[in-house]
Amino acid sequence: MKLTAHRGLSSLAPENTLSAFKKAIQFGCDSIELDVQLSADHIPVVFHDQTVNRCTNGQGKVSDLTWHELRLLDAGLWFSDEFEGEYIPSLAEVLSLAASKKININIELKTFPGCDIDLLCEKVALVIMESEIDDEQLLFSSFSTDALLCIAQYAPTIRRGQLWQTIPYDFLNILQQIDAYSVHCDYRFLTEQQAVKVKSAGFQLHCYTANFPELVKEHGNWGVDRIITDTPQNFVKSKALEPVLDI
Ligand code: G3P
Ligand code: MG
Numbered sequence: 676m677k678l679t680a681h682r683g684l685s686s687l688a689p690e691n692t693l694s695a696f697k698k699a700i701q702f703g704c705d706s707i708e709l710d711v712q713l714s715a716d717h718i719p720v721v722f723h724d725q726t727v728n729r730c731t732n733g734q735g736k737v738s739d740l741t742w743h744e745l746r747l748l749d750a751g752l753w754f755s756d757e758f759e760g761e762y763i764p765s766l767a768e769v770l771s772l773a774a775s776k777k778i779n780i781n782i783e784l785k786t787f788p789g790c791d792i793d794l795l796c797e798k799v800a801l802v803i804m805e806s807e808i809d810d811e812q813l814l815f816s817s818f819s820t821d822a823l824l825c826i827a828q829y830a831p832t833i834r835r836g837q838l839w840q841t842i843p844y845d846f847l848n849i850l851q852q853i854d855a856y857s858v859h860c861d862y863r864f865l866t867e868q869q870a871v872k873v874k875s876a877g878f879q880l881h882c883y884t885a886n887f888p889e890l891v892k893e894h895g896n897w898g899v900d901r902i903i904t905d906t907p908q909n910f911v912k913s914k915a916l917e918p919v920l921d922i
Contacts, residue, residue, distance in 0.1 A: 676895045678910055679706040679781055679903040681884050682723060686905040689754035690730065691721045692761045696769060699778070699907070706779040708816075708883075708903050711766050711799060712787070718742040719766035719799050725787045729753070731763065738787070766799065770806040777812070781881075781903070783838070784817040784826060792822050800829035816859050823853040836881065842869045847876055857881055859903070862891050870897035 683695025684702055691709055699707045710723040715738060727733045727740065731748035742765070751761025766782070773780050784799065786792055803813065815826050816836040823835045836857035837850060841864040850858065857879035860869075865882060873880050874897075883903035885891045888910050891902055904910065 676891070676899055677706070677901045678704055678907045679708050679881065679901055680704040680907055681708050681903045681905050682710065683707055684907065686886070687908070689751045689758050689761055691723055691764070692750055692758070693764050693768065693772065694751070694758060694761055696772060700776050702907055704778070704907055706781060706901070708781040708783060709769060710783045710785045712737055712785040712790070713795050713798060714742045714745055715739055716741045717794060717798050719802050720745060721764045721766055721769055723785070738790070767802045767806060770803065770808045773812060774807040779812045779814070781814045781816055781836070784815060784819065784822040786817065786819040786822050792819065792825050796822065796825040796829045800826065803830060803833070814856065816857070820849055820853060823855070827853060836879070840864060842873065846873070850876070850878060859883060862894060862902070865894065865897070865899070867893070867897045870894070870899060874898035
């Protein structure tokens, strides 16, 4: 199985920051996952939660704060003093880093209640078009099937993956609707039977967020292609990315 660094190398640097993404690249990961949403003035920013409360020194919803206001926040101190001065990156900044370092990005489209999905997809697609990144380096994912349908209109050549906690019974219909490349599901709820069905239908299968190899010992045999993890260092001996266990 391959590894994707969840929110960057988020066990060693504050999640969804340039430091976390650079650490993942230095470590040798070929892929990083990030979360994207819009600021109040419609700039795609890389941030997981609906509010800035947990991961910055500010307060309030991301969607109520302008890009300028978000940029003034410290997004590193909550993690450790070493990261004081870290800021919330824009999607454009991360794409620029990824284009120069040739790393793949799994862009998770975050849709909180009240989110304007069309505007989110339009702005994200625009930033991608203006970047130097190759479409092949990108993979969209979302828990929102509507967001995946919408991004397919704005950026049809970029692959799409449906996020589920558990894979539903009618998964095939949904995957066909969005012309999906992949399924991303919680490793804790995946069964061998589901994995086999997804793989025989021809989709890539990614599991989040497993931080120890023992937790996904069987998943490789079931056909899982990729583990999304905060701790790639637990799965490999060194930068050479040699598996510690037979994953
Ligand atoms: O993309 C996998 C994972 O990131 C989905 O959940 O809440 O960590 O964005 P979350
Ligand atoms: Mg995510």
